[in-house]
Amino acid sequence: MTTTTLVxxxxxxxxxxxxxxxRTAGHEVRVLSRHALPYSVDLRRPDSGLDVALAGVGTVVHCASAPGGGDERAARRLIAAARRAGVGHLVYISIVGVDRVPLRYYRAKxxxxxxxxRSGLEWSLLRATQFHDLVVEMLTGMARPPVMVVPAGLTDxxxxxxxxxxxxxxxxRGGPVGRVPDLxxxxxxxxxxLARAYLSATGxxxxxxxxxxxxAxxxxxxxxxxxxxxxxxxxxGTFEEYLARRFGPREERG
Known part of the structure; x- marks a missing residue:
């Protein structure tokens, strides 16, 4: 039987x-985002399209997030609609440290x-550390001036x-298991x-x-x-391996 999953x-x-x-595993997948047809829905705003997107869905993987704000409002709307649709499994991705670092975005997560x-749904929850992509985005901004200022004493x-x-x-693909070990x-x-590795990779x-x-x-x-x-x-996967894939070997760059 085909399983329908909404991401x-x-x-x-x-x-x-x-x-x-x-999809590779044989699931029917519906992609929900603000601009992806046919399920273009902004979870932060009331939208009847959410009920249509969830009709017949067995599992929801909630990856949508907005560092600028609105995650709690979006989650409330998604959970309410998932309950109406009879969704059997809600999978949520969070961040390692949301309970230990008093950052506004972390508090929202x-x-x-x-x-x-507390949703009344069956759920699974994974916390992960920062992606390589985000670290590179941060380092790119820090490297714009001629002097690269890095915060002292920080690790990642x-x-x-x-x-x-x-x-x-x-x-x-599995059943609800609650919170699983962090990744x-x-x-x-x-x-x-990390900054030195980035500078070396980008020349x-x-x-x-x-x-x-x-x-704090x-x-x-x-x-x-x-x-x-x-x-x-x-x-x-190491940071250097990611840098090599993204920017290529030094000798191949002009």
Whole structure:
């Protein structure tokens, strides 16, 4: 029997990969995002199209997220519609450290976790560390000036997004299991070492300056609140391997 799965944020960095893996496994997949026809729905706004998108769906993988705000409102609407549709399994992707780092976006993700847990639906929840893509986006911005300022004393544990997609697709294919062990990258690296690897891969020359920052969120990151701890799964894809795929070997660049 064909299983219908709805992937929210299914055109994004993670959701697109999850949808591909589920289709390969034989699932009928519906992609929901603000601009993907026929299920173009903005979860943050009332939209009757959500009920149509969920009709006959057995599993929802909730990847849609907006760092600018609105995740809680979107989750409430999605959960209400999923309950009306009789969805049997809700899979949610969150972030390692949402309960330890007092960042506004993290607080919203933690609140959504609570909504999922209290939804009345059967659910599975995975927390992952930051994707390599996001780290590169951050470093690209930091490298724009001639001097690259990096926050002192910070480490990170970036993970390959394809490995997160593999795990989410695995959860979606199975039954509800609640919160599963966190998924992190294979290495805990200083931000300075990540910056040097990025500069080497892109052929840029920048003087690195380490600057301590202030605030509770910085302290949370400095104390490793965003790193895996306790039982956790570790990916295998390294940051250097990601950089080589994205930017190519140094000798092949002009």
């Amino acid at each position: 929210t944020g299914g055109t994004g960095t993670l959701g697109r990969l999850v949808a591909e893996r589920l 933690l609140a959504v976790e609570g909504l999922v847990e 544990q970036p993970v390959e997004v394809t490995e997160v997609a593999d795990r989410l697709a695995e959860l979606a 992190g990258g294979p290495e805990v690296r200083t931000v300075e070492s 840029r020359r920048r003087r690195l300056v380490r600057v301590p920052l202030a605030g 969120a910085y302290r949370g990151f400095r104390d490793g609140g965003h790193l895996t701890s306790g039982p956790a799964l570790l990916g295998t």
